[in-house]
Amino acid sequence: MNTHNTAALEAISICKSYENEPIIEDICVKIKKGELVSLLGVSGIGKTTLFHILSGLENPDSGTVKIYGETVTGHSGKVSYMQQKDLLLPFETILNNVCMPLFLKGTSKKNAYKQASLHFEEFGLSGCENKYPSQLSGGMRQRASLLRAYLFSDQIMLLDEPFSALDAITKTTMHRWFSNIISAHRTSTLFITHDIDEAIVLSDRIYIMSGVPGKITHELLMNSQNRCNPEFNTTKEFLEIKRDILQKINS
Amino acid sequence: MTKKLQSITNKLYPLSFLALLLLLWEMICKMKLVPAFMLPSPGSVVKALITDFPLLMQHSITTFQEAVIGLFLSVIFGVLIAVIMDRFSILYKAVHPVIILTQTIPTIAIAPLLVLWMGFGIAPKITLIFITCFFPIVINTLSGLRAVDPDLIRLMESMGASPLQILLRVKLKSARESFFAGLRVAATYAVVGAVISEWLGGMQGLGVYMTRVRKSYAFDKMFAVIFLISIVSLIVMKLVDIIEKKSMPWKYLNKGEE
Ligand SMILES: Nc1ncnc2c1ncn2[C@@H]1O[C@H](COP(=O)(O)OP(=O)(O)OP(=O)(O)O)[C@@H](O)[C@H]1O
Ligand SMILES: [Mg+2]
Numbered sequence: 001m002n003t004h005n006t007a008a009l010e011a012i013s014i015c016k017s018y019e020n021e022p023i024i025e026d027i028c029v030k031i032k033k034g035e036l037v038s039l040l041g042v043s044g045i046g047k048t049t050l051f052h053i054l055s056g057l058e059n060p061d062s063g064t065v066k067i068y069g070e071t072v073t074g075h076s077g078k079v080s081y082m083q084q085k086d087l088l089l090p091f092e093t094i095l096n097n098v099c100m101p102l103f104l105k106g107t108s109k110k111n112a113y114k115q116a117s118l119h120f121e122e123f124g125l126s127g128c129e130n131k132y133p134s135q136l137s138g139g140m141r142q143r144a145s146l147l148r149a150y151l152f153s154d155q156i157m158l159l160d161e162p163f164s165a166l167d168a169i170t171k172t173t174m175h176r177w178f179s180n181i182i183s184a185h186r187t188s189t190l191f192i193t194h195d196i197d198e199a200i201v202l203s204d205r206i207y208i209m210s211g212v213p214g215k216i217t218h219e220l221l222m223n224s225q226n227r228c229n230p231e232f233n234t235t236k237e238f239l240e241i242k243r244d245i246l247q248k249i250n251s
Numbered sequence: 252m253t254k255k256l257q258s259i260t261n262k263l264y265p266l267s268f269l270a271l272l273l274l275l276w277e278m279i280c281k282m283k284l285v286p287a288f289m290l291p292s293p294g295s296v297v298k299a300l301i302t303d304f305p306l307l308m309q310h311s312i313t314t315f316q317e318a319v320i321g322l323f324l325s326v327i328f329g330v331l332i333a334v335i336m337d338r339f340s341i342l343y344k345a346v347h348p349v350i351i352l353t354q355t356i357p358t359i360a361i362a363p364l365l366v367l368w369m370g371f372g373i374a375p376k377i378t379l380i381f382i383t384c385f386f387p388i389v390i391n392t393l394s395g396l397r398a399v400d401p402d403l404i405r406l407m408e409s410m411g412a413s414p415l416q417i418l419l420r421v422k423l424k425s426a427r428e429s430f431f432a433g434l435r436v437a438a439t440y441a442v443v444g445a446v447i448s449e450w451l452g453g454m455q456g457l458g459v460y461m462t463r464v465r466k467s468y469a470f471d472k473m474f475a476v477i478f479l480i481s482i483v484s485l486i487v488m489k490l491v492d493i494i495e496k497k498s499m500p501w502k503y504l505n506k507g508e509e
Contacts, residue, residue: 055409077411087406091424091501100420101410132501152410 006069008033008188009079009156014053014063016046022213023049027063029207029216031156034186036179038199040249041209047192048084050214051158054190055081067156082149084160084192086141088133094144095129101152116151122177123147124170138165143174150181159191163198175202179227196245197233201226208248218248291471296478299471306460307479313455315483317373317448318441321380322487325437328381329388330430334418336389337396347393354386359447366451376448376456383444384437391433395426428502431495438491442484457483 007030014027024046031037041047052058054065056076065073072078080101088097095116096103102112120126123143133141142165149157163171179202182189193199199206200222208218220241226232273293279285280292291299300307336343358379365375399422407417449458457476464472496503 052405057405057409076408081406081409083402083406083409085402087400087403089403089421089424091427091499100407103420104407104410104412104416132504134501135504 007031007066008035008068009054009190010066010069011050011054012064012066014050014060014065016049016053016058016060017213018049024209025213025215027209027214027216029054029190031188031190033188034183035204036182036189036191036202037205037207038203039190039192039207039209040194040196040199040245041214042249043194045209045211046214047209048160051081051083051160051190051192055079055158057081079156079158080149080153081158082146082160082162086133086138086145088141088144088148090133093130093132094125094136097133098144098148098151100148116147119147119150122181124174139167139170142166154181154185154187157187157189157191159189161192161194164194171198178202196242200238200241200245201233206245208245210249210251217251220245288468288470291474295471296474299469300475300478303472303475307457307476310455310457310460310476311479311483314442314445314449314457314480315486317376317445317456318380318438318483318487320373321377321444322384322434322437322441324377325381325384325388326434329385329433330392333389333392333396333426334423336393337422338414338418343393350386350389353382358383358444362448362451365448371452371454375451376445376453379448380441380444383440387433387436387440388430389433391436392426392430395429396422398429399425427499431491431499434495435488435491438487439484442480442487446480 009029009031011027011029014024015022016024027050029037029039029050039047039050049058053060053063056065056072056074056078059074063073064071067078088094089100092100095113099107099109099112099116102115103109107115117129120129123146125140125143125147128136128140128144133144136144142162146159146162149159163174166174175198181187191202203222204224205222206218206220207216208220209215210217222241226237229235232238276290277293280287280290287295332346336346361382362375362379365378369375369378403421403425404417407421412420445456446458446461449456450462453459457480461473461476464476
């Protein structure tokens with residue numbers, strides 16, 4: 001198999017039902033190395049369910065998950081997964097929380113701290129190292145959780161609404177910073193969002209899920225040149241893409 | 252500042268109520284409403300406390316030691332059993348009802364048996380304290396372990412954590428809060444358990460002293476020792492409080508910092 005063409009992450013005809021109720025059906029997604037793909041769909045359609053399967057936390061009823069061609073269905077710990085809830089440990093400081101994946105890998109405390117503290121400023125968390133999660137705002141907790149996912153692995157990341165608790169201005173800054181990091185490290189990313197603007201501005205590609213049970217009904221390719229234009233989200237072209245997406249989500 | 256003032260006034264209410272009760276008690280005795288040998292006045296209780304003070308101290312230390320050793324052992328085994336029961340659900344189903352059942356056995360009823368089996372030394376006393384303290388610790392620790400957010404465990408799994416890592420880094424730490432709730436109850440049981448076990452024999456301890464003064468109808472000394480038992484209970488509880496605050500800094504943020 002040619003490694004240049006194998007996808008970083010691939011899901012082949014995934015089906016999953018809960019209590020005999022099919023939630024998602026025949027889902028196929030493919031993320032190439034360094035690609036940033038977003039997943040759009042109404043609430044309750046099964047996006048998080050798909051992520052649980054992709055991350056290996058849950059087994060699909062049928063279908064396969066592959067990482068660089070290797071079948072990993074049902075094996076967790078391979079990809080970095082930031083969940084919808086921030087899930088910080090209330091009894092650990094922010095520094096210990098974000099270092100958790102490093103501790104689990106057996107990194108010494110000193111090295112973990114050193115590695116983590118390099119990123120506190122970029123993530124807008126400087127000064128929070130020794131605070132507890134309850135002392136942080138929702139947006140800060142989300143960024144801490146993103147930093148934790150990032151420290152686990154910058155190879156393949158699954159992000160479940162990573163920027164949902166941020167205000168528009170912080171969001172724009174985070175977007176810029178985030179696309180820089182990912183393109184620098186060639187991180188392959190799949191992220192769920194409810195913010196269509198965010199999906200258009202950030203992604204190389206957009207998957208749209210709709211129907212009951214949830215299926216991938218559309219796939220849209222974005223023009224990466226648009227991203228360089230900071231005023232792209234005020235252009236007519238942008239609005240047309242947005243209208244198109246809205247229609248497809250609701251179909 | 253206002254918080255501090257508030258906590259002082261909060262303490263003022265029960266203290267003044269207590270003072271009122273003592274005053275009432277003293278008056279009842281002064282007016283001879285109850286014969287003095289049945290209800291000694293607070294003054295005579297204090298006097299008894301002072302005259303027997305060195306002796307009472309020795310006895311208190313023995314009781315305190317027994318309580319702490321018994322409590323310590325029940326913490327070690329209680330947490331261990333709770334962890335095992337949490338890990339293996341078959342064991343949980345099998346053992347949990349039995350543990351509940353053992354709680355219907357009255358402590359006082361088995362105390363003489365323990366003395367028969369183990370003699371008059373410290374062993375039956377520690378065993379009795381262990382039996383009474385074990386229950387609240389197991390039950391509370393177990394419910395703490397089982398209450399951990401399953402999403403938190405999934406998160407750890409998604410980061411490749413082993414079951415042991417999840418236990419050490421998430422479960423045990425999350426269960427601390429409910430463990431301490433159990434420990435606080437167990438701490439009071441420990442002192443009472445120690446005194447009851449001493450009633451049945453032995454050379455030292457507040458329970459032994461209590462039996463002696465009861466036999467000689469020294470009611471003032473009897474009350475003095477009851478008072479001391481409360482004090483020892485309070486000391487053990489305060490110790491638990493201090494350990495709790497030290498080990499869960501995130502829960503006492505506003506008081507600790509700022
Ligand atoms: N463990 C479970 N047991 C039973 N049903 C479940 C379980 N997890 C999810 N579901 C159901 O599956 C459906 C999809 O849930 P999911 O969390 O994947 O939605 P989502 O697309 O992520 O929604 P949102 O955008 O609101 O986060 C929902 O109807 C939910 O009730
Ligand atoms: Mg979701």
